Amino acid sequence: GRLGEAATAARVIDAAGKVVCPGFVDPHSHSDFSLLANPTAQSTIRQGVTTEVVGNCGWSYAPVSDHSREYMSGRLHTFGFDGPVIPWTTFGEHLEFLSEVGHTPNFAWFVGHNAIRLAAGVSGPAPSPEQMTAMEGFVHDAMQSGALGMSTGLEFNPGREATTAELVRLSAVAGGYGGMYTSHIRNRDSGLLEAIDEFLEVARAGGTKAEISHLNVRHNTNAPERGWERAVEKMAASRESGLDVLADTTPFREGLGQMAGILPPWVAEDGPSAAAAKLRDPALRERLRRECDRYWRFIHKGEWERVFFQATAEHPDLGGLDFRQISERLGKDPWDCYLDILADAGTDYESILTVGTLFTDAHLAEMIGHPLFCLGVDTFTVQDEGPLSEIMKHPLGFAGHVHYLTHHVREQGTLRLEEAIRKMTSMPAAHFGLWDRGLLRAGYSADVVVFDFDELDDVSTRERPTAYAHGVEHVLVNGVTVVDEAEHTGARPGRHLLRQ
Numbered sequence: 001g002r003l004g005e006a007a008t009a010a011r012v013i014d015a016a017g018k019v020v021c022p023g024f025v026d027p028h029s030h031s032d033f034s035l036l037a038n039p040t041a042q043s044t045i046r047q048g049v050t051t052e053v054v055g056n057c058g059w060s061y062a063p064v065s066d067h068s069r070e071y072m073s074g075r076l077h078t079f080g081f082d083g084p085v086i087p088w089t090t091f092g093e094h095l096e097f098l099s100e101v102g103h104t105p106n107f108a109w110f111v112g113h114n115a116i117r118l119a120a121g122v123s124g125p126a127p128s129p130e131q132m133t134a135m136e137g138f139v140h141d142a143m144q145s146g147a148l149g150m151s152t153g154l155e156f157n158p159g160r161e162a163t164t165a166e167l168v169r170l171s172a173v174a175g176g177y178g179g180m181y182t183s184h185i186r187n188r189d190s191g192l193l194e195a196i197d198e199f200l201e202v203a204r205a206g207g208t209k210a211e212i213s214h215l216n217v218r219h220n221t222n223a224p225e226r227g228w229e230r231a232v233e234k235m236a237a238s239r240e241s242g243l244d245v246l247a248d249t250t251p252f253r254e255g256l257g258q259m260a261g262i263l264p265p266w267v268a269e270d271g272p273s274a275a276a277a278k279l280r281d282p283a284l285r286e287r288l289r290r291e292c293d294r295y296w297r298f299i300h301k302g303e304w305e306r307v308f309f310q311a312t313a314e315h316p317d318l319g320g321l322d323f324r325q326i327s328e329r330l331g332k333d334p335w336d337c338y339l340d341i342l343a344d345a346g347t348d349y350e351s352i353l354t355v356g357t358l359f360t361d362a363h364l365a366e367m368i369g370h371p372l373f374c375l376g377v378d379t380f381t382v383q384d385e386g387p388l389s390e391i392m393k394h395p396l397g398f399a400g401h402v403h404y405l406t407h408h409v410r411e412q413g414t415l416r417l418e419e420a421i422r423k424m425t426s427m428p429a430a431h432f433g434l435w436d437r438g439l440l441r442a443g444y445s446a447d448v449v450v451f452d453f454d455e456l457d458d459v460s461t462r463e464r465p466t467a468y469a470h471g472v473e474h475v476l477v478n479g480v481t482v483v484d485e486a487e488h489t490g491a492r493p494g495r496h497l498l499r500q
Contacts, residue, residue, distance in 0.1 A: 001479035001493070004442030011481075013474055015450050021421050022438050023050025023447030023477065024401055027248045027428035028182075028213055028376035030054065030256075032061060032107070037080025038388055039103040040490060041381040045482055047401040048449035048472045051437055051497065052381075053428070055110035056213060057184040058153025061086065062094035062111070063138045068118035071272060071347070078312075078351035079380065080387035091138075092145035095496050102492035104482050105381075106447070108434060109496065110151040110182060111142035113170065114159045123269060125161045132169065139173040146498025148432060149180030149208060154195070155261055155295050157268045157350065160186070164198050171206025179499060180432070182211040189221035189297055196231045200238050203245060211431065214255070214378050215247035216367055218358045221297040228363065235372065246431050248376040249367035251403040253359045254308070256379050256396060259352040260342060261295035263288070272347035279343035289335050296356050304334045310353040311390050314344040320393035320465070355394045365414045368404070374428040375404050375420065389466050398460035402469040406456050417453065434497050446479035 029052035031041060044052065054060070064072050064086050073085040088094045091111055098107075120127065120134040127135065139150055150170055153159050171181045181203045185195040196212075203210035212235065217228045224230070238245055260267075267275050267288075278284055293300040299307060304323035311319025318326050318341075327334040342349045359367075367373055377400035382388040384398075395403065404424065408414040415423070429438025436444045449472060456471035475483035480493035 001446050002436075003440060003444050003446050013450060015474075017452070018450050018473065019417070019453050020440070020448065020450050022425040022440055023449050023475065024048050024424045025051045025053070025428045025432075025434065025438055026376050026401070027053050027211065027374040027432065028056050028378050030056060030059070030379060031105075031381040032109075033059075033076070033079040034380040034382065034388055035098065035103060035107075036076065036083070036101065037386075038381050038383055039101055039492060040488060041104045042383045042488060043398045043468060044381040044401070045104050045475060045488060046468045046472060046486075047399065048451060048475055049105060049401055050447035050449070050475065050477045051106040051108065051429070051434065053108045053110070053148070053432055055112050055147070056151050056153075056182065058112045058114035058151055058156060058159040060091075060110060060112035060115045060151070062088060062091040063115060063119040063141065064089055065119040065121070067121040068115070071118065072115070074348045075351045078348055079391065090145070091142035091147060095145060099496065103494040104488075104492050105477060105494045106437070106497050107494065108432060109147050110149055110180070111139060111147045113150060113152040113162070113167070114156060116150075116170070117158045117162070123158055123161070125163055127166065132166070135170060136173050139170050143174055143177040143179055143499070146496065147174075147179065148499050149174040149182065151182045151184075151213075153184040154186035155184060156258060157260070157265070161265060164201065167202045168205040171202050171208055175207030177499070179208055180211060181206055181208040182213055184213045185215075188217055189223045192217060192223055192227045192231055193234070196234050200234065200243065200245070204238075204243060209431070210243060210245040212245065212247040214250055214376070215373070216249065216359060217363065218296065218298065218356075219360050219363070220301065220303070228366075232370065232372070239372070244431075246372050246374060246427075248374040248428075249364075250376060250378045251368070251400045251408065252396060253357055253361065253364055254355050254394060254396065255358045257296060257354045257356050258350065259309075259338075259354045260350045262292040262299055264291040264294070268350075272349065276343050276346050276349055279339050279349065285335070285339065288339060296358075298356075306357040308355040308394065309341065310355060310393055312341065312345055312352055315341055316390060319390060353391065355396065365408070365412065368408050369414050373423070374431065375423045376428075377401055384466050384468060393465050394462065395458055395460035395465055398465060398467060399458035399469040402456055402471065403458050405453070406458055410453070410456070433500060435500055437497070446476050448474070448476040450474040
């Protein structure tokens, strides 16, 4: 499965006139959400993505304990997993379970801070000494099992309640193994600069390499003047002073989000069952309208046309509609529609996804073109049939990686093709320590993509999202053909890429 190993080829692929490059490495994926329902990774493999870095935004599906098993199992069921409750407990057991299932792409893993807090039974900002020790133990275990490091999702429950001191202690455990710290930072609007300062403090104090997840500023959310530029300047200054830090971005003006992300902390403080009851309580609705001014703050401004629901079992017919359209269809105020949908999901209310129109075209271009930004997609692999075809009603899941090449390279000229490929291959591979990936070089693993640049086509659109991209003709993972003449072979040669 390595380049340059064989004396003679078992097969020759005619790639005349085509682009041959390393398999794409997604630096920020959530395909661990859908992996058990889609182990062949249909939508991403068909785009040439051979390695996905997962466990991001504080969410991994290990460790698990009696405190969190039912909740985490419910989250997986939302993404098409039809098994019983999660059978594993430790991070290593999770990887062993997935190896037995088999999967087409390679995966490199972070352990998620939200999962760690849930497994330790922590809620609120102050874990007990025993809980803190348990959380440190979970990080030790994950690092010993090959995790790249720890991720945080500081706009989401329960991680958003954590103090900086807690993050430093846990990051230092990862740093002791030569690990990384990656974060969906605490704020990307009015508190952006403070959030960047916190991120850099945690990375420095923990002694880790670092990655700022999807470093962007959502349009019309009260960010400081030149907020993004100043945040990037802080990152660049930290690099100059010795911190190995990069960021990543996404390909569309729209991005994936958690519907419950706008809720104030008091909704979740008594657990998921109590939260669902609070969401239904008419006496609390007015308070929620006032206090849901966080995360996607344009919702609080009444910009409902920017928020697209992604469907649930309770509301399959509303998938892909924005909340103005949902309001008109249901004959209710958008706030009531939004809160009713959350309440109808019961204890799974935190698993509901939305897609939001987050950025201007100009901001998207400056992120994609910046030399310190890798190119990721921030979504999960999906399929064109079955449950995963219903949960994602946007091209993000079907064409995000190809969109960089069709739109930002070929149509807009934001990047040259060679630079886009570097930002999708060797740049993330080197930063995340995936030492034998990202280059076509003798001795490297044979992850290879062959595509026709002129024929590349997203195919998937907002109006017809459930369609695979076109133009990627051949994909090899670890030397095994997984896409042949644009068709998935069904092979599952993927490996866990463990920290070296």
